[in-house]
Amino acid sequence: MATNWSGFVRNFHDFFKQQQQQDQPEPLIKSYFKRGLNNVKQTPTMKYLPTYRLESKKPVNKETVEKMMEKVITKSFEDFQYESKAAQKLAKSVSEELKYKFKTFEFDRFRVISIVTIGEKFYQGMESMCSFLWDPNADGFVNFTYETPQYFVIATLYYIYYD
Template sequence: MMMSEIAKDRMARSVRKRGSVSSLNGREFWQKELHGNTKKNTVSFTDEPSQRDNASRLTVQMENTYQLGPTKHFPAVIVNHILKDVLTNYLQEEQYEPELCRQMTKTISEVIKTQVKDLMIPRYKLIVIVHIGQLKSQSILIGSRCLWDPKSDTFSSYVFRNSSLFALASVYAVYFE
């Protein structure tokens, strides 16, 4: 079956206008085009690259963003100053009372955590522990254990004493990869 030249020209114009060719073979394509029943499977083609294509093909340099360790280390000295200031300000004039000290440990640990977070040290998980006890000729041994990488993980602690109580504040900084 031969198609008229007018139908072929019309189909060629519509193909050029869309800029795509169907995945059907030639005869199926022309039959489907004539009846207006084409599949959506198309493959784009260009005879010559345009300026827009050149702009979209610009090379992009990729950068390796994987880090093997922290770019900014945890400032243990600055955190020591924070611990000293907070413990001194909150406990300088306090006398040991069990219920008050129980509440103070929570308050002091939250204040310390907030001030250390304000330093904006990226990718460190913080653990803040505060112990407050009475001074009465007794001894106490406080220990902690943790599995960590000594190259990137660290801690900071400070001990405060006044006439009736002692306080130990510790901040553990664990690098999160």
């Protein structure tokens, strides 16, 4: 198996000489690929082909997504006591759960980005900014904040139309 381009050319040249000596009728390229490049990973096929549709058949309903976010976050953080290592793991798992629940609604042709931030209230300020280039008619976000005396949780779910 060739590791670089020059090795590939050298292997193909050697194979070509063998084919001429053996005088086999099978096509050169086809047999070479059968022999040496059958382990190449194929790229996944697109789920949707471009239809150039500008509107979704089933658009995002912000109210249902907001209720879903509220249920998931309040359930996940009911008995949580702030600890930095546990907060990292919980933020990741809640973010994945929010994405999964969003996908179960089966909104038509939307990609989703979920960001969950957990911070300890320790007399500090916090500023966060996010910037996207998107279509304001089709794309959007849903935000939910959960606060206790010890910590705060900010969950944001961005949905982007995929045509």
